[in-house]
Amino acid sequence: MAWIYLLVAAVFEVVFALATNASHGFTVLDASLLTAGAAAVGIFFLSLALKTLDVGVGYTVWTGIGSVGTVIFGSVVFHEEMTAAKAIAFVLIIGGVLGLKLSDRSGADTATDASPRTA
Structure with missing residues (x-):
């Protein structure tokens, strides 16, 4: 479920950036x-x-998806230039985001550990 929350958060990150502009x-x-x-x-x-x-994984994936989404939608909505x-x-x-997702070990930990993480 955490990855679903993260994807929803990333969508709102893109909306935030576009609305700010x-x-x-x-x-x-x-x-x-x-x-x-x-x-x-x-x-x-x-x-x-x-x-x-x-x-480290969650924040990086959130900003990565937000960054890519913002540039893609910025080019569509605000006609910003898309370059090579x-x-x-x-x-x-995207490769980095996928690498972080694949290397995340916390998904296995959460089935048995219901307590919140602490630093």
Whole structure:
């Protein structure tokens, strides 16, 4: 379930970034409210995911998905330029995210350990 929470958090991270751009320095009310709401919901779901996932894995995957999603949707919604260098960087980020997902050992730990993680 932690990975589902993390994916939901990442979607709100993308919405947050796009709404921040659309707010034009928080001068557009609707976009400004969407920015604040998306940030709050995204961080809430991230916190749920981090109850189970290692913070290094969870946060990195969250920002990675958020970064790739923001650039992809930024090019579609705001007509930002998509270059070959950006595409290569996406592949590298996605590879890193997949590597972290595959190397995460906390999924096996959670079936028997219901207590929250502490630092």
